[in-house]
Amino acid sequence: MQKREIYNYCVDQLNISDVRLDEPMSKHTSFKIGGCADLFIKIDDVEKLKALLHFAKLNEIKTTIIGNGSNILVKDAGIRGLVIKLDFNDVKIEKISDTEVKVIAEAGATLGSIAQKLVKENISGFEFAAAIPGSIGGAIRMNAGAHGGEFKDIVVKTKCLDEYGNVHILKNDEQRFSYRHSIFSEENLIILETELKLNLEKDSNAIKVKMAENLEFRKNKQPLNYPSAGSTFKRGNDFITAKLIDECGLKGYTIGGAQVSEVHAGFIINKGNATASDVLELAKHIEKVVYEKFGKKIELEIEVLGE
Numbered sequence: 001m002q003k004r005e006i007y008n009y010c011v012d013q014l015n016i017s018d019v020r021l022d023e024p025m026s027k028h029t030s031f032k033i034g035g036c037a038d039l040f041i042k043i044d045d046v047e048k049l050k051a052l053l054h055f056a057k058l059n060e061i062k063t064t065i066i067g068n069g070s071n072i073l074v075k076d077a078g079i080r081g082l083v084i085k086l087d088f089n090d091v092k093i094e095k096i097s098d099t100e101v102k103v104i105a106e107a108g109a110t111l112g113s114i115a116q117k118l119v120k121e122n123i124s125g126f127e128f129a130a131a132i133p134g135s136i137g138g139a140i141r142m143n144a145g146a147h148g149g150e151f152k153d154i155v156v157k158t159k160c161l162d163e164y165g166n167v168h169i170l171k172n173d174e175q176r177f178s179y180r181h182s183i184f185s186e187e188n189l190i191i192l193e194t195e196l197k198l199n200l201e202k203d204s205n206a207i208k209v210k211m212a213e214n215l216e217f218r219k220n221k222q223p224l225n226y227p228s229a230g231s232t233f234k235r236g237n238d239f240i241t242a243k244l245i246d247e248c249g250l251k252g253y254t255i256g257g258a259q260v261s262e263v264h265a266g267f268i269i270n271k272g273n274a275t276a277s278d279v280l281e282l283a284k285h286i287e288k289v290v291y292e293k294f295g296k297k298i299e300l301e302i303e304v305l306g307e
Contacts, residue, residue, distance in 0.1 A: 034074025067135035107137030152177035242266030
């Protein structure tokens with residue numbers, strides 16, 4: 001099908017209000033990099049999402065699901081087919097006991113907004129995630145973590161859709177959590193919402209202090225003045241990748257508009273009008289230099305999309 005035909009079907013038949021043709025993905029990623037998506041669709045209704053997936057499957061249209069775009073690099077030629085941004089943002093809190101609560105967060109809710117809501121309710125256990133950019137759907141998908149915590153530690157179950165629109169509910173052990181990995185990063189499943197088990201405190205002072213410390217750490221240790229996709233490389237089994245990059249003397253090394261941050265060697269930043277090709281070329285150079293000097297293979301943490 002032609003792009004205009006798909007657009008018309010989404011608007012006229014599925015009643016989806018936010019459909020955009022040839023949308024620059026640089027508008028939807030924290031890296032501020034990326035070519036155009038054939039069709040960019042923002043959707044906040046599960047039934048419409050199911051209908052859209054059915055339509056795409058029937059017509060063999062490629063679909064790509066994104067959240068807040070904070071851990072992805074879109075290639076310069078963009079993304080073919082549909083890019084679907086999930087706009088489900090509700091967060092519900094249910095008291096289990098005097099010390100425990102159940103939090104049900106929809107996939108599009110940002111970690112920062114969830115953290116602020118929880119601290120107001122004196123709920124702890126989420127402080128590690130307060131300073132992580134992005135949505136909870138993306139955080140579950142990659143088992144995001146910081147400051148000694150990971151999502152695998154607090155997730156009870158996750159509701160998701162398969163490519164045929166069937167709903168599945170996966171318990172924690174069924175989500176195959178490991179370092180920066182889950183079942184959602186290897187199978188075609190779309191996260192709708194997740195249930196977390198957290199703690200109810202008598203007051204929020206300690207929670208506020210811990211969140212403030214984590215936010216301050218991020219502010220001081222990470223290059224927040226430039227667009228990036230967060231930490232570029234995964235941690236090694238027996239080494240800290242950023243330390244090796246630093247010891248290779250690569251801080252400040254630049255290709256095109258992409259640079260190894262001078263603040264934190266584990267970040268590639270968009271110094272100004274960087275292309276995805278610049279970033280990927282720089283990443284390959286870093287991998288080569290680190291391997292030649294230390295004999296260690298390093299692996300991208302960011303997800304590369306498109307062509």
